[in-house]
Amino acid sequence: MSSLEVVEKKNRYGKSFKSFLNEWMILILFIALFLISVVSLPKFRTTRNIMNILRQASFISIIALGEFFVILIGNMDMSITSIIGMTSIYFSGMVANSGVPVFWAILIVLLLSAIVGVINGMLTVYGRMPSFIGTLTVMNILKGIYFIYSKGLPISGLPESFNFLGAGYIGVIPFPVILMLVVALILHIFTQHTEMGRSFYAVGGNIEAAKLSGINIKFISVFAFVICALLSSIGSLGLTSRSLSGNVMIGENLLFDVMTIVVLGGTSLTGGRGKVFGVVIGALFLQVISNIMILMSVNTYWQWVVKGIILIVVVVIDANSKHD
């Protein structure tokens, strides 16, 4: 009987080393992939390439962290591509065409994005639209609006100094990487150690129970969409800065990558579970895969196939390690 007791204790209290491994399986897989690449691809291990990967991962990480909050409360924000396009176009339009100072232009686009976030949240919370569809519709409306403004044309003429945000360096470290780490750290503390941060987990875990615990579920839900919109907007500013021009298509293909990153990072699509640094690792993972594929000169179409298969393997291993 005593042996049974031992088995049971360990299992119930689920805090063993094994469960830690399971929780961070994605990190282990990432390190494995990274080491294999370092050993087998000389071009991969150059500082320049590593910095490139980090830089490329940084703004998409920031955007994915926004989406992370919406997914954490059990919803989805499909409108991020539009928020990204909108930010890029209106910011550039204001700065390059209307001479608004960069600082004010940033504030204004952040405000605009926050408004879009509020609308997304309101449609979901008060309009009872499934967020998938609500945000999809908002996406189309926004797209229409900024296409009317820009006719789909890129807007160039941003000041050179603005390039620092997306392409600057502090020592050998690209500035976006530092920005990303700071954002991730703040969000980590926010989600793990503040009352409001924990509320997102509560709402995503059981919205009824959260409501009965006195959490303002409507506010938290709307706020998740606002955070998502703001971080998408910041990410967009970074991407815009890198190309020094506003472009409606700047985030066109990001949505599915962002979703993949969030899930790779161990976030549950049904809500209530996930970690900030998981998302960051997810972004690095995806970026490393894309990078080695090009370094190995894999043909474009084969890239889709190989990348897909790698993702399946990783997610399946991760999902099954988490299960029991």
Next chain:
Amino acid sequence: MSSLEVVEKKNRYGKSFKSFLNEWMILILFIALFLISVVSLPKFRTTRNIMNILRQASFISIIALGEFFVILIGNMDMSITSIIGMTSIYFSGMVANSGVPVFWAILIVLLLSAIVGVINGMLTVYGRMPSFIGTLTVMNILKGIYFIYSKGLPISGLPESFNFLGAGYIGVIPFPVILMLVVALILHIFTQHTEMGRSFYAVGGNIEAAKLSGINIKFISVFAFVICALLSSIGSLGLTSRSLSGNVMIGENLLFDVMTIVVLGGTSLTGGRGKVFGVVIGALFLQVISNIMILMSVNTYWQWVVKGIILIVVVVIDANSKHD
């Protein structure tokens, strides 16, 4: 007590008129939109235009009905675009380039699609991948595979007779419309009046309870993906027939329309709730909106905005009528 008794009597077998109204709110809104269009747009009410709308709605209805099953069990199939592209390309390739008879080519692409459906289902059920990500990944892999085959070039040279499927008429009624109605009717009977049909609702509503009630939840889940793949494939054949050429891009932007249709039709994205004819009405709804927008010469970008706003109004009214 007597008042309770009365209610009990009246409702024992039947449903109240009010709850019927709530359930079919979308139908009422559709009829309203339709009547307004008929009255105010002379070009709208021509037989030709109505038939046109019906024909355009038919294949997308069939595809949406496929997605409906996956959503009914609480999952999502994001790979339908690829299944559509794959079907179109391999079918045309076989018929036009390799001389396979149309009949056999249809069988083969249906089989291929079914295999993709099985893979989607297996990844979800056995691989424990969230279906959103699993099918997204399958989408990319498939895309890679058929682009390798076709390089993305359209394949023409299909026999004129094949045009009937997508563009033929029986009397004044377009053949696709008849096909769509037959498919919808069969699926309606299947979902409402057979044991297996109800199993999809059971799995979507509470998968654990369904399992303990002896439903083969794994089979049902995988089967939903197979139905989705097959119907997408049939839809793709229809679209291919219409333009008499195989095209990889044929389903590219359909996904979000399909999702919107399924939700418009009253299907719950969390599973367990929805009706076949709701989906058909959803498809008609979307098609009518697109149609009147062009008949009214709304500028392209404004179309996005106006269409979006109409959708929001409709979904919000519908969602709130269902609530309590």
Next chain:
Amino acid sequence: MAAENLIEVRNCTMVFPGVKALDNVDFTLLAGECHGLVGENGAGKSTLSKCIIGDYRMSEGQLFVKGEEIHIPSYTVRKSHEMGIAIVHQEFQLMEDLNGLENIFIGRYEKRGPIIDWKKLQKKGEELLEYLQYDLDLKVKVKHLRTAEKQIIQLAKALLDNPDVIIFDELTAVLQEDGIQNIFRIIDLLKAKGIGIIYISHRLDEIFECCDRYTVLCDGKYVNSGFVKDIDKGELVKMIIGRELKNVYPPKSEQFGDLLLEIKNFTSPTSFRDVNLEVRAGEVVGISGLLGAGKTELLHAIFGNHKLVSGEVLIKGEPVKIRNPQQAIKYGLGVIPDERRLLGLNMLFNIRDNTTLASMKFFKKWKVFQNHRKEAEAALEINKRLNLRYHSLYQLVNKLSGGNQQKVVIAKWMLRNCDVFLLDEPTRGIDVGAKFEIYSLISELAKAGKGVILVSPELEEIIGLSNRVYVMYEGKIMDVVEGENITQEVIIQDLLGVVEA
């Protein structure tokens, strides 16, 4: 403390679409009293509680808290909480992915600046548990806890802010004898502090043990209230179900047939070990054991829904492999799971569809189509028998009261003609009248040559119904008691003996 009305409800009426859940109900709660709120399933107990805490807004009537009239349209859960009203809900309200500590303190964290002070929180949590005299690890995710432990988390959460009024809505339904005694101890402590308690339970013995006053509801109407010391159990039962209840347990069947089900050396990786068990036709087999003994897992393992390390199953003498519930059902097994919301019901289905879910194949038209009418008739009949409170067969089950939901789960398996029924706490949350109906159903099943395995936290139930009782402790069968020997003393001794050893 002078008797003050902590809560006063006057002429409360609560209407849901199609149902009048409360009809002109009056209710008062005094400081320092424990007030038993009783009535059949669907009588309106939970609804009344929810009106008091502001989760529902009563359609008509007045509510006074500590003598102050409440403005109903602006009354919310948060307001009631501020006024010192707490509740333990009938259905769990927990975040399964968060740990016990956070579930208790969510929304009320201890903070240093904006940052949560986890150390202080942990200390406060431990103090609470010590007060409750309950030992459990608050760092474990709630989904890994036992049912009873989850209930303790809920209790701790309710007690957190030192409320003046606390409502226990079937708090003890998932607890066993020792746990219940502990609750009584806590109730005494609370009463001594002048806290008023509304105590809802279907186990009437508890009402007599810990309540000062009682109120009976029937069909949403106020029936009676008074001092518990003035009545006896028979009278209370009569007030609740409107008739007397004699012979709670029907006579046991004595005629056993062939072996229907044999379990040999069942061992699970975590929950039980070397379990041997057999059921004959016409036999009711009870399994008794403390919380977390592994009874639930054992039933699920038999049903093919739990991992096994080793073990053999024989159905009617034939060795079979059961890999999933579907196969189990083919072999004639049926299970009534303990957690109705998680495992028993599809909340999006109406009563009819839930009732016939496991037996759809019996209601076919031309072998392919479902015969909706026959399904409805069958569902109607079996649910009538169980005295289900509902207003339409096409009503969604999530609008039913807790006990009525449980009845639907039972009805579902009664429709399916199984050979062996595995019943896991089938009467959880069921009122006295319907309990009797379920006992006679079980006894009828046995008489008809079926086998029944019964798990129940109520020893009395096991003793009253079983022909043989397996006593289980920490995943092992410690003793088998048969026939005349099945008495409270023997079984308790078995359990205690083990515990002390």
Next chain:
Amino acid sequence: ATEKKAEGTKVGVSIMELSAYTWYLGVIDGCNQWAKDHPAAGFTFQFEDSRSDVSTMLNNIDALITGGAEAIILFPADASSAIPTMKQYVKEGIPFVIGDYAQEVKSQADVVWETFVGHDMRMLGEVAGEVAVNYLKTLGKSNPVCLFVSRPPSGQVSVDRFEGFRDVVLASFPNARIIEEGDVGAGSRDSSQSLMENILQREPHIDVVAGHNDAEVIGPYNAAKAANRNEIKFIGIAGDKDVLTYIGSGNEAWLGEVLQNPVDLGYQATEAIYRAHILGEKIDKVWDLPKPEAITPANIKDYDWENWSWL
């Protein structure tokens, strides 16, 4: 992608979008053809697809260069986004040639690439307009109706083509009605067909349909054919096997195809990078490409289109 030979020069080619614009297959052919014609240069290519996305394009440029590309031929995803990245790499000695899609600059300091090789987008529209005008003149009316199906997500390119077409038609027919409809769907034959079906309900008479590219015209052609709207004539832009087949087989619905020869483009772009990078020549900032030509029923016999592999 090809392996880099020991002594060869690796050239990275970033392509705007291969999946929706298979026309770029011709560009790839052109590059490869140049390498075959000039084996001594030892050129190898790595082609990467930007999927019309600016970030993807920039990431690909980074990876191509770390992957060992010594020079980049860039078919950009838009009119300016690559400039800062190019500046950075040009400083490090990586030369760029821009293909197809001209870059807008605010100052001459931004022109860091060796040269731009590309068709004049506006001129493509103008040539289509000329074909239309030739036909419309035969109708003998003063107020013909033309439909141009544009592709809004393609930005400036689509605007230029439309304006070229419109201006030429209006110059000859000031009273012509030019309808612009944007295809915001997949940009495939199917999406443009659905669009056209609805337009046909609205427009009782259309004389000529042109569009952003062939997919945007073939769809409307299919729709018109199904609706028996035989009055409508079509003009394609870019180059498509089906369109050329129609023209070659005497299908009267087709007035012509404005050829935008991708093979030539790829070939010339490679020649340019060779001259700039290997020979170190100073070359003009704009590379001369021949004016786009219209393939019409009258001159189709002069083209060997059946053997063009990119179709």
